[in-house]
Amino acid sequence: MTITQLQYVLAVAEYQNFTLAAEKSFVTQPTLSMQVQKLEEELDIIIFDRGKKPITITEVGQKIVNQAKNIVNEANRIKDIVDQEKGFIGGEFILGIIPTIMPTLLPMFLKTFIKKYPKVNLIIKEQSTENLIRNLQDGHLDAAIAATPLEIEFIKERPLYYEPFVGYVPQLHRLEKVTELSPGDLDINDVLLLRDGHCFRDGVINLCNASKSNLKEQFQLQSGSFETLINLANEGLGMTLLPYLNTLELDDKxxxxxxxxxxxxxxxxxxxxxxxxxxxxxxxEALYDIIAGVIRGAITFQDVNIVSPLNK
Structure with a gap:
């Protein structure tokens, strides 16, 4: 039994296809299939039911897959121990970021990070919170940036900053003359929202003390763009809420x-x-320090009330 064989087993378990698993593992399909079969013969069990499309995992095979994840993770930890002992900060690092954070936060820290840590090959992927969680669990991401709390057993959360909500209220709107907003001023059916699936949308719904069942939208907006929400608000279709960082580059008008x-x-x-x-x-930790240091000068709000992205 080898670590490589276990890695191949995990690939087949994930993609449920030997050809695709081989492609993702950067080996030929015959090589991967032969190594998985050798492991099955050594253990005298069948891990995968090849007679079904897509391939399924047998009952004992699932137990093998679960244990293989632990073994591969622990094997990877050995290299981490050596790197930490040598003080080495480098190698490939895959970071996921949710769409409502990526456009504003990434330009703030990326240049500083790659300049200070040139040996890190930083790969950045924009993904929904749901995909971030799944990919962290499967080992396809090393870390992620998301709205929290998520309250997931296998995930650690280190708060970077607290980003206030800001109202965008166009002229002639019923709240135009209001100097400062309060949650009680908001009507969920008057607030333009991002498409379903965005945690910022869920946070706004929670702020309005509403639920998705309360929504009576006159139109369905399939957009993840705050710019689109602003343009629709300017057309008299309602108001919207923006994350604070998204307001910094708006024009004076x-x-x-x-x-x-x-x-x-x-x-x-x-x-x-x-x-x-x-x-x-x-x-x-290096990434955390860079982002926390950069953001400290951009957001000075201290008195905030956290709105959870989790549905009530």
């Missing part, structure tokens, strides 16, 4: 439509999240 909340301002907690196995923790 649009900034006149911004309205802040009375203290404590509703805000979302944004955290660096990673698996409790803490693989590549030295890079994770």
């Amino acid at each position: 649009k900034r006149k439509n911004l309205k802040f909340f009375k203290a404590p301002s509703p805000a979302r907690e944004v955290s660096l999240i990673y698996h409790k196995s803490e693989l590549k923790i030295q890079i994770t």
